Amino acid sequence: MQSNDISYQLCLCEESTGQSNIILDIEESRGSGYEQPTTPEELPVYGNPYNETTLEVIFPGKAPLFALDGKKLRLLKQLDRDTENLSHVVFQLACTVKATNKKRIIPIIVRVSDVNDNAPKFINTPYETTVPELTPVGSTIFQNVVAVDADAGVNGLVEYSIAPGDGNGIGSNNAVGRDRITTADGYGYFSINLPHQGQVTVNRTLDFERTQRYLVTILASVISQQFHYLLKDSAKAIKSCNS
Numbered sequence: 001m002q003s004n005d006i007s008y009q010l011c012l013c014e015e016s017t018g019q020s021n022i023i024l025d026i027e028e029s030r031g032s033g034y035e036q037p038t039t040p041e042e043l044p045v046y047g048n049p050y051n052e053t054t055l056e057v058i059f060p061g062k063a064p065l066f067a068l069d070g071k072k073l074r075l076l077k078q079l080d081r082d083t084e085n086l087s088h089v090v091f092q093l094a095c096t097v098k099a100t101n102k103k104r105i106i107p108i109i110v111r112v113s114d115v116n117d118n119a120p121k122f123i124n125t126p127y128e129t130t131v132p133e134l135t136p137v138g139s140t141i142f143q144n145v146v147a148v149d150a151d152a153g154v155n156g157l158v159e160y161s162i163a164p165g166d167g168n169g170i171g172s173n174n175a176v177g178r179d180r181i182t183t184a185d186g187y188g189y190f191s192i193n194l195p196h197q198g199q200v201t202v203n204r205t206l207d208f209e210r211t212q213r214y215l216v217t218i219l220a221s222v223i224s225q226q227f228h229y230l231l232k233d234s235a236k237a238i239k240s241c242n243s
């Protein structure tokens with residue numbers, strides 16, 4: 001439509017996609033930045049905001065989160081979807097037609113999408129349990145491994161696995177006879193068969209005379225994402241005891 005077209009003049013301040021409100025998307029902030037654009041980048045309203053219309057955003061009863069730059073919304077501070085569980089921001093656009101002073105108020109909903117910016121964290125560590133050496137292979141011996149991740153959806157879906165340890169704490173102490181404790185890496189001896197459940201099962205026959213303690217390193221990770229955390233301090237001590 002041309003700006004001298006009479007029907008265009010009548011459309012000024014109308015939502016150009018024919019909706020009664022405006023829905024935009026934005027990613028939450030990565031780190032401390034807040035320059036990320038909305039999608040679409042410009043508010044879909046008819047009229048040139050410099051000479052045909054005046055645009056203003058209204059945040060009733062709260063501090064404004066966006067300011068206008070032409071038809072673009074600019075964040076005024078960083079947006080964290082996770083700590084405030086902020087899935088969308090609702091406010092209003094006031095659009096005034098300069099020629100007629102006719103004013104329209106259009107509700108705006110900005111949906112905030114999640115970024116995988118939190119790593120899973122184990123809770124209640126270190127984990128420790130005692131098992132009889134005759135525990136059959138396949139038995140679940142520990143089921144309270146839990147890591148929490150503050151992100152939403154797949155970004156917070158934790159998978160558990162067992163990894164080789166870093167060698168710390170492995171070996172025998174200097175005690176003699178029955179007081180002697182040999183500690184081995186539990187990798188291979190124990191397994192997590194269901195990645196979404198923190199249940200540790202016995203994977204190989206245990207022998208108390210040979211090994212009295214295993215250190216098992218558990219990884220909590222979020223699939224296909226940039227974070228992959230090995231929590232070395234949370235190695236789980238599993239003691240194999242004579243039954």
Ligand SMILES: [Ca+2]
Pocket residue numbers: 028029079080081082083117
């Ligand atoms: Ca965040």
Ligand SMILES: [Ca+2]
Pocket residue numbers: 116117118119120149150151155156222227
């Ligand atoms: Ca995450």
Ligand SMILES: [Ca+2]
Pocket residue numbers: 028081082114115116117118150151152155
């Ligand atoms: Ca997040």
